[in-house]
Amino acid sequence: MKINKMTASFGRLSGDAIEFRDGLNVVTAPNESGKSTWCAFIRAMLYGIDSGERAKTGFLPDKVRYAPWSGAPMEGSMDITCGGANITLTRTSRSHSAPMREFSAVITGTNTPVPGLDAQTAGEKLTGVSRDVFRRSAFIEQGALAVSGSPELEKRIASIVSTGEEDTSYTEADETLRAWQRARRFNRRGRLPELENRISGEKDRLRDMESGELGRETLRRRLEEASGDCEKLESMVTESRRQYRRDALEKLSASRGELERASQNYSDLAVRARADRAALEHNVIGDREPATVTQEAKRDKARADTLRREAEDRGSPAGVVACAILMAAAVVLGILVSPYIFAAAVLAAAGCVLLWMNMKKKDAAAEAAAEERRKILSAYSAGCEADIDAVVEEFRGLYAACMAAEQEEADAKARMDAAKSRHDTLEASTLSDLDFANGDTEAARLGRQLASARQEKERLAAQIAQTDGRLQTMGDPLVIKSSIESMQSEYASAQREYDAITLAIDTLRDADAEIQSRFSPELGKLAAEYMSIMTGGKYDSVLISRDFSIRARAAGDTVPRESEYLSAGTLDLMYLAVRLAVCRLALPEEDKCPIILDDPLVNFDSEREKQAIKLLEEIAKERQVILFSCHCE
Amino acid sequence: MSGIKILHAADLHLDSPFEGLPDAKAAQRRAEQRQLLMRIAQTANSEHVKLALFSGDLLDTGSAYMETGESLIGALGSIDAPVFIAPGNHDWYSPRSPYARLKWPENVTIFSHPHIECAALPDEKLRVWGAGFTDSSCPGLLEGFEAEKEPETIDIMCVHGEVGVRESAYDPITEDEIARSGMDYIALGHVHKTSGLRRAGDTYYAWPGCPEGRGFDETGDKYVYIVDVGDGKCSLRPVSVAQRRYEILREDMSDGGELAEKLPEGTENDIYRLILTGETDAAPDVPALRRALEGRFFALEIRDATRLRRDVWERAGEDTLRGLFLKKLKAAFDAAETDEDRELVMSAARWGLAALDNREEARSDENK
Helix, strand or coil: CEEEEEEEECCCCCEEEECCCCEEEECCCCCCCHHHHHHHHHHHHCCCCCCCCCEEEEEECHHCCCCCCCCCCCCCEEEECCCEEEEEEEEEECCCEECCCCEEEEEECCEEEECCCCCCEEEEEHHHCHHHHHCCCCCCCCCCCCCCCCHHHHHHHHHCCCCCCCCCEEEEEEEHHHHHHHHHHHHHHHHHHHHHHHHHHHHHHHHHHHHHHHHHHHHHHHHHHHHHHHHHHHHHHHHHHHHHHHHHHHHHHHHHHHHHHHHHHHHHHHHHHHHHHHHHCCCCCCCCCHHHHHHHHHHHHHHHHHHHHHCCCCCCCCHHHHHHHHHHHHHHHHHHHCHHHHHHHHHHHHHHHHHHHHHCCCCCCCCHHHHHHHHHHCCCCCCCCHHHHHHHHHHHHHHHHHHHHHHHHHHHHHHHHHHHHHHHHHHCCCHHCCCCCCCHHHHHHHHHHHHHHHHHHHHHHHHHHHHHHHHHHCCCHHHHHHHHHHHHHHHHHHHHHHHHHHHHHHHHHHHHHHHHHHHHHHHHHHHHHHHHHCCCCEEEEECCCCCCEEEEEEECCCCCCEHHHCCCCHHHHHHHHHHHHHHHHHHCCCCCEEEEECCCCCCCCCHHHHHHHHHHHCCCCCCCCCEECCCCC | CCEEEEEEECCCEECCCCCCCHHHHHHHHHHHHHHHHEEEEHHHHHCCCEEEEEEECEEEECCHHHHHHHHHHHHHHHHCCEEEEEECCCCCCCCCHHHHCCCCCCEEEECCCCCEEEEEHHHHHHEEEECCCCCCCEEECCCCCCCCCCCCEEEEHHHHEHHHHHHCECCCECHHHHHHCCEEEEECCCCCCCCCCCEEECCEEEECCEEEEEEEECCCEEEEEEEEEEECCCEEEEECCCCCCCCEEEEECCCEEEEEHHHHCCCCEEEEEEEEEEEECCCCHHHHHHHCCCCCCCCEEECCCCCCCHHHHHHHHHHHHHHHHHHHHHHHHCCCCHHHHHHHHHHHHHHHHHCCCCCCCCCCCCCC
């Protein structure tokens, strides 16, 4: 295929046209005159514009970058000769968002469409390679001289050196295999580690369950023991409490009998004391101090004695009678004898009165004494003085009896009180003895033991229930074991797959190395040839590896130089050599497509540039070469 | 002396994991295991047996889980006949074993000594002899044993052991010992495949195998035995109590026919391992096959044992990346010494070709 003529409304080109001939075409033009735009146009005409590209920092998609400055729609035509036919390709835009989408291919000068060409596949059909391979081989853009690999280019290069199909790419197949391998194991990720984790997790779970089961067994045994302890303690507690109650009842009832007896005794004595006191109080003397009473009685008795005597001392009427007789005698004499004797009668009368009056006074005194004596005696209810002693004697008897009874009552009360206090004490101590919760008796101690044994039993039961619950939530061990087994079989099968994939990867790498050992020298040899031409024999060896990293060796050197060590000019030159070699080896032999170069020689010195042009001229004998350059020659 | 009827079961291996079942199905099987125990008990009751004998390995390990113990006790307790258990090499008797730890129903007798004992049942004119393993292995228990015959009495023995394997570590028993034992019937356990009725001298003996498969090493129908013995005669009837069967099926995939059409019908309750064989271009899409067969089996395990079609290797001659890859693997295949290595190389070839052909990964979700 070769390009004859192009007309473009593309970027800065506004209906511009350019024509090419066979062989080497050098388009010399100053900067900014549209050389790169023409290059891009060629690509766009062949492969169309990828309208899916999006702008990002440092990158403008073609649909934006090459939108016509005039604002007209992006379009153009290209006359080519391909397979002996002259064809006119036309691409126009119906919308800005899908530029160059409308495509037609006709026999030049006619409207006869060329069958088999369409917007998508035209480029590949005409050049024989995909857009990808075209960009990496025949289409040498400015600043993109470096050679890079793509699976497709790789297939092409592989097929250069092998005789068979070109449908396999090592890189792709290797990548696929590695993805499959990674899906199984990649460091700690992938199916195998995942299964390892799950299996070990399930095994841990199973171990937990087994130890849980064992723990439960132990707990059960301990529960049984605790239940036995409880039963034993229960009967001990019951027995000991019964004993304590019996003892307490016996002691209490004895003490109560004693108290009852004391209280009966006291009440008997109290009755007696009350009777004795009543008798004393009914006594004529009453409840008085015996000593005083004795003293008073003694005094009263003496006084009564005196009074009795005083009462007996009454006035005698004899004097009065004598005086009266005397008077009567005197009167008689006076009548008889002299009146003078009447004086004696008066004297006798006066004497008589005096004597009577005296007798009367004496009688009154005796009467008073008798009265006083009577009073004294009646106070004792005595008839005579001698009775007083008897009365006092009786009083003293009563008094003594009363005192004795009261003393006895007081004693009995004290005894009763003592018995009551003893009983109370006993009752309290018995109560505390019968307090089996807090006391310190054997029964209480056993009771506490029982309580703690019961607590232990409850604790164990709760613990068992908890373990049961935990075990239940952990699932069924048999199911877990089955699942482990099934995972282990899956693990084994995944491991077999992993091993097989690993073997496949290794074998494929070996196979590829073998191919590479064949194609690298071939490509390198041709590139070295080209490089030697352009450098005037300075570099005579180029080594290319699979990833298209390239080293060049100067003639006479033993060690090849990495591209980083080469000067910019030499590096460009080396890349150009490899590119041209790739074109020669990887592009279809039939109807060779043109090589498009956008100013690859800028860094070359004039001598090398001259040599490069000479090489391109040489190549252009076989295929069209279009070189855009800003150099004036 | 009239005959008596016995239920004879062995090797239940309770608590051993179920093979080839995902979680949910394993949980379902666990529930069914309880039903299996109940079905054995019901069979004993509906057959009106006079004795139920369990000849060892009832449990898979000495550390039976609570639930298993409870199910077992519930089932055995519901049997209306005396039950005898002779512990085996998996569930050997020890003070820590469930046989010692759990409270067993009154009708259950466990032989706990490693020598033959007699448990007389005088009313029935019946003597039951037996012994139990007390370790994971056991020397011959019947060596030198001879029961003194009593008239009108049936002698039955229940023991775990292996007949005719002299070097066995699990109570090796010889036919001579059986013939001399004086027993009418010896109920054995240990071997998981059913024996059928056998006879040595005047003594009949048998082992029923496991009553329900628990893995792909126990495929096919499984039974317990109902044995009628007495008057010098013995007859035996296998009774199926299993709900699930394990089966292994090999299917040749070479002809590319529809797999679903080749498989047997009526397998909804069964657990199948399907081994795909033959020569194919690409590895079979196991997940897709599994999806297509879903519902036809209780559980299905698919194993790919297909081989790369011979002509695929032929491309090993091509001078391409693919060709070189196959050539190197072919060399490795030819040099491989074991089937396992050959399988690995074959599998690597398949993976590599799938990657070179940009095919999807076919087996990524297997077993998930």
